[in-house]
Amino acid sequence: MKGLAVFAALALCAVSASAEVDAAAEARAAALKLEEASLSLAEAETSRNRVKALTQTVQAYEGGLAALREGLRRASIRETQLTRLLQSKEAEIAQLLGVLQAVGRAENPTVLLHPDGPEGTVRAGMILADVTPAMDAEAAKLRDLLTEVKVLRELQEGAAETLQVGLSGAQEARRALSEAISERTDLPRRFTEDPVQTALLIAATETLEGFASGLIEMTPEPEGISALPDISHRKGALPLPVQAEILLRPGEADAAGLVRAGLVLATRPNALVTAPAAATIRYRGPLLDFGNVIVLEPQPQLLFVFAGLETVFGDVGQVVASGAPVGLMGGNDPKIDAILSQSSEGTGQDRTETLYIEVRQGKTPVNPEDWFQTDKDG
Template identity: 30%
Template sequence: MFGLSAAAIVSALLAGSTPDAVLGPPPARETADLRGALEAAELAAAEARRRQAELENRAEQASSSGERLHARIAALAAELQQGEAQALFAAAQLARVERRIAGLENTLAAEQAPVAGLIAGLQQLARRPAVLTLLQPGGLDDAVHLRIMLAHAAPVVEQRTRRLRQQLREQQELQAARRRAMADLRLRNEAIARLQAALGSALQQQRALAAEARQAAFREEGAAQELARQARDIGELVARADAQAALAARLAALPGPVLRPQAGIAAAPAIPVVAATTAGPDAPRPGAYVLAAVGEVVAGFGEIGPDGVPRSGLALRTRPDALVLAPASGRVAFAGPFRGHGAIVIIDHGDGRTSLLTGLGPLDVRAGQSVAAGDPVGRAAGQSMPLGIELRQGGRPVDPLAAAAAGRRVSPR
């Protein structure tokens, strides 16, 4: 009979009452991962802000239009990286709020189910004439039993109602936080788009000023492409670039006339940037190393890869089209596509140091071009292909993160 059904609902309500059945904190691992992402984004943004202020100061002190343009490009690149780091931070904040909302909605559904069942049962019972209840066998006993259970259930219902009101208020606050986080992320992305346009315009101006050096660039790029055709894999390509740089250094040290080197090994004269980095106390220290992009490390230096071999560099997951910078000053030994690695850039830093950047899309440099630390070299290909960063000294791998943290000349492991 229906009285027993309503009693069963009340019993279930009493048995399932748990005063602490509210939304708990997120799992420890999830909290640690999110905290790590936020801290990494904050550190990247702080470093980019420092570099941007330094470069803007250098731009103001530049004496020629070419120097000012080059310093302006470097400052825009630093500002863009700062914006990308802030966008990563905003995305992490939004993800945290979304997870809290999802957890709260699940808790609300679990809390509301027994109360909703009890209310529905009591409404049906209230619509039933009392005479029918008294005339049914056992109806009076059931009614007395139900009244006693409802008296005990009243405090539980009141407690659950208070808890539901609290959770509904929290849900409203979280939804407001989600709207704020989404608006913040939208503003960050709009700022990134504006900076990308400004940087692209400045790079076009620089390329226009460097038009007279393009012929030499084509010769240099042709020699680099010949290296790519001769190399069987990317490791051999880096080794060939190292050998080419070493040969050029030895030839430059020889007195008197220099014999023409062999084809495929010779390097055309390097194309200078339109304006060299301004010297002075604010200039980067010789050999200073900066991380090429903002992103999440998905494979660390020295980690054992699927092939059982320790990794010789880093792999970063970046924003699509993220800006990639030259980690240190030097000369571009190779810039172009390479099978299985997207577009790649090899930079010879001198003193036996070489950087390899893989997983790039559009490039802003070409072989033979001189770059300073922090100059844009291109854009990341996207999330489908991580950005690879390798640093070698004397042919031996060096941890790029340690080199960037040290901010000074590095030594091989």
């Protein structure tokens, strides 16, 4: 934890020195988030509800790493801006330093005596008195700029250890979460899957639309709890199931010209996918060319389809709580050097995985943005 503490201290210094305080403030907050996440991981191992505690720990790591990356990116941009500013003012800086050095070498007041006598000395003193505050102000500005550049560079140089700690912690938290889920036996169940019926549906399916429509028709007889409460009042307020950026909205064509009815999200490797609301798992597993798919039914005739996962959690028929983990995205965590390189280039192109979200009301696809919180104007 020493590296995290040092990193946070550097970031705090940057806050006081920088006009762009957001970058350093985010970096400082990120370091603290990662430190808190490491403590949460230790506590989660002994928690009575390990799955919930570990889910929160994974999300804490993901949030901290995301904030750290953004803080580094903005710090790098700020450093570049300051370096260019200083380079553009090299001549002025050299002149200012020359004057300050000349004044500093004065050993006694007689050096400042004017050759025209007392009257000239007085005039020269008055001019110097007017100029000195301006010179001091310029010197202070220069000192602040140089200090900020130094702190930002130290912040970035110290980020490698912090990133390594965060990535390792997140990986361990995901491993522990997967293990805890595999050992969980207390989830309520609405029905038991008929594997033959599911296999026949998959065999007869050529599209995601056809599969989802088939699921709607396959209304299983409930064996356990009754149907879940209506969530219509939460329409438009549901959180996205994963930390992501929107790549494509409904109706927008992809690079191949394909148009879909759902959202395509860009996520980071191994990102945790959670249930946006309490729901029954209607399907989980590979489907067509979508990779692993999980279909959630938060209320009768309403399906949330998440496609493109690497790992899916739970069993068909089980009921998961709002915010419960339902899977992980694929990919590999980037190397530290790659993250730092992206930051130094001022880019954040590290969302390499894609999750497809489709919402279906009965057999009809509806706009996921009617249900999920997104920046529709973005």
